[in-house]
Amino acid sequence: MLKVSRKKQKAETRQKIMDATAAELASGRSFDTLSLREVAKLAGIAPTSFYRHFHDMGSLGLALIEQHGETLLTLMHHVREQASGRHSLIRTSVETLFDYNFANQGMSRMILLESMSRQSIFREAAQTMFTTMSRDLAEFLVWDAKKRGVPLGHPQLAANSMVAILFTTGIALLNTSAEDRSRHVEAAIVQLRMIMRGAEAMGQEARNHDPV
């Protein structure tokens, strides 16, 4: 089949809309100032053609968040598998996440922003992505601590803190000049290590107070 099938053509146009939107988000625009007509123009289609792919701008937003979240989660898994056994897993994870953030600025910002909006239809979707990552990290922390024979206090809370720091500094990085960037990355790594130390200290304490 050299002729483009209808399904494929439609999928391509759909992706063209999503890509155009993501690009515009990356340039600094906030999602809710983006009009349907503008997106259509950016995607190179007629305003009314938009409706052939999304019911409204809300559906487009949800699709964007979903696609981004899936990619990010599998990426982090991949990093852990590969880096497992290396000396600095924290560093590689952080750098990978930040690189991904940087390559997908618009979406990263949108997700963090929308997760904190109030009546946003995206809030739930964004928060789900958030807690998924957090739980995932907590699970990994426990596994890793057990491997090292170090007790860990409140692993889920530690993971929450870490994810919070990762995302906030991740976004802050996007507004930072290139020369300051590595300094911020190093700072974030120290902050994560600090949390690890705290969790270990609390785990140690719990063991002393409540010996096995």
Add this chain to the structure above:
Amino acid sequence: MLKVSRKKQKAETRQKIMDATAAELASGRSFDTLSLREVAKLAGIAPTSFYRHFHDMGSLGLALIEQHGETLLTLMHHVREQASGRHSLIRTSVETLFDYNFANQGMSRMILLESMSRQSIFREAAQTMFTTMSRDLAEFLVWDAKKRGVPLGHPQLAANSMVAILFTTGIALLNTSAEDRSRHVEAAIVQLRMIMRGAEAMGQEARNHDPV
């Protein structure tokens, strides 16, 4: 003077605009979907009268952020002065901040959101408020640690983490049902303590490696 002076009258109208905007933000609207006409209607004035007080919506936003930041900073100072010497300064600070956040939902959300936007004219203002609070807290942490005779590693980074957690969970609280709220507050407190432990552990380490 029973007659209302012109200056006073103008100041009142100006505040009426700001209050109406803050109220609308609190109900979940994002600032950049708010139109000048809408704000004017909410404040009970004609659209064109808006210009007598602000040059445009941007000026209004800046005025809102500035006013909020000042109030918040003096509030936190006040808490520290009052609670100084008590057993749980962390707890009182956290609860005060969260209460203030709750009472000023719209503004709290807006500041956090705008600090992470990109080409927003508010970003700088919001970030300034952010770093001011962070530096302020770091200074206090050092002072407090010295008083207790405990060395602290990376106090500024510890403060950064704390502020990040305070703000993110502070916002998250606004989207939380009343019965879950106290549970989240307790979690935040543990997270802050964890960071303190981490900082102390790192301070201890530095002392051992690099004895005085």
Add this chain to the structure above:
DNA sequence: AATTTCAGCGTACAATTGTACGCACAACTG
């Protein structure tokens, strides 16, 4: 008392918005 100032209003207009409606034409189905 006469004059100036200025907050607030109403009208007006060009842009931009979401979307309803119907047509065209290429891809599919039988």
Add this chain to the structure above:
DNA sequence: CAGTTGTGCGTACAATTGTACGCTGAAATT
């Protein structure tokens, strides 16, 4: 090959936007 399907387009319209312009009446100044 004839018929159906459905993507994409152009037109059209009512709402809403920011803001320019000129007026009014009361407070402030002289």
